[in-house]
Amino acid sequence: MNELPVVVVGAGPVGLAAAAELRERGLTPLVFERGDSAGAAVSEWNHVRTFSRWGELVAPAARRLLDGTGWVAPQEDSYPTGQEWAGDYLMPLAKALGDDVVRLGVEVVGVARRGRDRVVDAGRDSEPLSVRVRHADGREERVFARAVIDASGTWGGPNPVGGDGLPALGETAAAEAISYRVPDLDNQTVRARYAGKRTVIAGSGHSALAAIVALAAVAKSEPGTRITWVLRRGEVGNTFGGGKDDQLPARGALGLRAKQALDDGLLEVVTGFRTAAVESEADGRVALVSEAGARIEGVDQVVALTGFRPELSWLSEIRLNLDPVLQAPVELAPLIDPNVHSCGTVYPHGVTELSHPEPGFYLVGMKSYGRAPTFLALTGYEQVRSIAAELAGDHESATRVELTLPDTGVCGGAGVFDEPNTVAAETPGGGGCCGGPAPELISLGSVRGSN
Template sequence: MRDGKMVAIVGAGPVGLAAAAHVLARGMSPVVLEAGPEAGHAIRQWQHVQLFSPWEYNIDKAAARLLAPTGWNSPDPQSYPTGGELLDRYLTPLATRTPLREAIRTSSRVSAISRVGFDKARTRGREQAPFEIRYRNGSGPEVLRADAVIDTSGTWFSPNPAGSNGLPAIGEPECAGRVAYGMPDVRGAARSRYAGKTVAVLGAGHSAVGTLIDLVHLAGEVPGTQPVWLLRGADPAKAFGGGRNDKLAARGELGSAFAALVAAGKIRIETEFGVTHLTDSEGRLKIAAGALSGARHVIADELIVSTGFRPDFSFLSELRLRLDPAIEAPVALAPLIDPNEHSCGTVRPHGARELAHDEPGFYLAGMKSYGRAPTFLMMTGYEQVRSIAADIAGDKRAAARVELVLPETGVCTRGGLETAAAASGCCGGPPKDVSSACCAADETAKTSGASGCGCS
């Protein structure tokens, strides 16, 4: 299994560096191409955010083995790092103090990947041809050849637009100066931009929830700050999460804290608000839902679009990818993570088999492998690349083995129906007297003679 293969890894985030560590442990040679000026560049954009998972779930085992001889002190496994702490205490030492420092090429943006001598249409002999990776590093185009490629480039720099149809809202590019994406540091680096302003936040995921909570705190510090929650759906409670039933306690606490702020009236809510138009309104931003004539609208100073991310496949156009047409994840993985079917924060461990494509030796891993699905956990990525490195090395047994147990969320939906509904606020909370009931609504139905509420 120590055949000296060259493995190109796109992206030097947590999963990319873990991939490099596993590749190195298998006796192969990793080369990590990072578009940013240093490892963990995407995390630097959200370093103010606290992770939902404690340190024990954020450190890859192969990476920890590389760090051990350097005198590295492993953080308290039960404490919760911020993005900045993840960088300072783990990723930066891993990238600069271990043998991986020789493998990382920063400021190296990949522009295209193909097979040497083969375009996408040519088949015979394709598997034997090495990959050709083209990238730019500020001094002109460069070319790297590799036996295998693991794309862990993530999705952070490809945010979804404000438009509810997947397209930018009409006028969104023209209003770019008043629109931010993801989870800006509203109480820190971007404080002056948002303090004392009416700030609309579009989205219902953890990024939107965390940003709205920060804006409520900012409102307590700077009068005139008004958070407005633009929700595409009709039920705000779906954003509250699993509460005490979530085994990732920080994630459960976030949802509970948010529910309390909403109940206290700290956040103005606009439900069923599918953004269609953005226009200037006397120096402010008019955010409209529906046709301009008679459309509902909100006037704000700023809009934060926290509607998730999507993968960028533009540099993979000459590779034979097998992707789900809706989720844009590998076809074997997509049914496990399809948000149309379930919203669990946990997906069973998976690896090379689910992540492979019709291009032998090419794998998507990390957040990018999830396409447009929002449920990715860092430790899932670590298990992915452990399996992929084993597969590339020819150790099929190790590639198929499961070496990860994931924490459960408190509330999931499957087929649109709530399960594990004992979380506070979900289906009325837990049952009080009927042991066979899954929730208060189910208990009420059964005591009235019905078979149940259907959520179980």
């Protein structure tokens, strides 16, 4: 099997980093990306800036490969948008790896052990993995691999607005009024959906803060624009983050700006609201109804930013050892559980924590975090470095995992940090990552829209 390729699922930041690491180790990577370009998922949030600086977004092995092509690295202390990360780094990296390595428009629809379903023990350590792929023209084929690294991420699996993890009653029928992404308000067509309208933002993570900041800017210039922030938790608490004390300055600045929107009266906050239903109203708007019967009426748009979940259905024949809560590897899950940590206190980890009962199969990147909303690109780059070392037989290097992460945690997500070369906001604030500035809370049990 050593002559077979290592299949990498997904040509995003971590998938391409894996390919660069494998190539540097003398192994044969084969990357399948269902999108039509490298970084296809990143490009979908092209208008949003990252929390990490350029210097933390370029994988070491990828940099070494790109340096040999004459690639000019971006300014290390600046913060790219998704569009810049994809266009200035991921696409050149895919080109450097070559079309024979990075196959675009090819979707992985299943992985199994050749000739064995998941029940069969015999041959699981001697038969190759069988990767079923579907091309853009519908043609299917099998590709045999010595190992599979699943870096497909979770972008395609947004959580619903429903408070119990299932779509709220009526959520599917109200699809035209609901978005599961931070809206690109520089796009005039998108902006028209929110300007002068009432929008409910559901979610407590950094994507929700990004949406608050973006819509607050619209509210300042477009009369009648209203923003209601819906939280499942009973209080705002540390949702605004660590402010100027955050070791990821762009993340701290985002929280401060969202807090300022509340202080400026641009934001209503509804706490303890777990959505049970989305009801259509006679005027074409919708109403959100909580499990307790509270209602938020007269809503034009809902932006549901309640996190993501991994797609595991196409791995049904692979033996995975996943935490029953987070759907992350069991060794990693306790370190990133949001029920315990408001920020992920993650020690460096690699092949040991990411191995499964299925030999040669690994979940990496955001997908390795399951439903936990905590991830940094640096973590994924170290994951794939360790796995590539293990596959190359360098066990000492694979287990020597070293990575320095911010003391204020690794809460993931993206921000709207407008000035890419500025790393701090002047808005007063303080507190660590897990103890931000105390907000002024407007807690509303039932909120009616104005006509």
